[in-house]
Amino acid sequence: GESVGLHLPTLSVQEGDNSIINCAYSNSASDYFIWYKQESGKGPQFIIDIRSNMDKRQGQRVTVLLNKTVKHLSLQIAATQPGDSAVYFCAEQGNNRLAFGKGNQVVVIP
Amino acid sequence: GAVVSQHPSWVICKSGTSVKIECRSLDFQATTMFWYRQFPKQSLMLMATSNEGSKATYEQGVEKDKFLINHASLTLSTLTVTSAHPEDSSFYICSARALAGGPETGELFFGEGSRLTVL
Numbered sequence: 001g002e003s004v005g006l007h008l009p010t011l012s013v014q015e016g017d018n019s020i021i022n023c024a025y026s027n028s029a030s031d032y033f034i035w036y037k038q039e040s041g042k043g044p045q046f047i048i049d050i051r052s053n054m055d056k057r058q059g060q061r062v063t064v065l066l067n068k069t070v071k072h073l074s075l076q077i078a079a080t081q082p083g084d085s086a087v088y089f090c091a092e093q094g095n096n097r098l099a100f101g102k103g104n105q106v107v108v109i110p
Numbered sequence: 111g112a113v114v115s116q117h118p119s120w121v122i123c124k125s126g127t128s129v130k131i132e133c134r135s136l137d138f139q140a141t142t143m144f145w146y147r148q149f150p151k152q153s154l155m156l157m158a159t160s161n162e163g164s165k166a167t168y169e170q171g172v173e174k175d176k177f178l179i180n181h182a183s184l185t186l187s188t189l190t191v192t193s194a195h196p197e198d199s200s201f202y203i204c205s206a207r208a209l210a211g212g213p214e215t216g217e218l219f220f221g222e223g224s225r226l227t228v229l
Contacts, residue, residue, distance in 0.1 A: 044154065089154070098156065
């Protein structure tokens, strides 16, 4: 079946540096994409979203880029902080279903 | 912002018993609620989609008689794990989509999850 996947399982980043997390998706019918942050033992926390008619969206310290040509999604975190340490999931929505990618652990080194 | 509450947040039960997990939208009405399960260090896997007043739509490979879902009102959906076994131990997470017309129309909100341990 179609799936959403991530390239890197773990990303270690120095505090203050920028982080980039990548995600590949395969369902060309998906029209809405979301990045979530999940801390241990908690539910997913919304970070930022983007619709398929856009290729970039910025939030506070975060930017999501969408490349529909190669079905690629990325999340950029500026000036990474210790509180950014978590697992990050991309998710794609199509046909009223939200499917999650495999997750990427971000470890911020003080 | 909108809040989705799950109860219980954690539960331990004996093998063979049934466990009910509730998912409530506290300050908005939800036309659709989704149930996910998550194993350690893995992603969230969609189990089923429930719409108020109708039968849930289960994902392929999810046993509907094993995981009973009821969406009796616009603010409550329940997941019952019947005859639970140790392999059912997992983190169960619900999400709710806000009903059209409100301030959070169409937005999806997640609960904090319910950890089930079957002995």
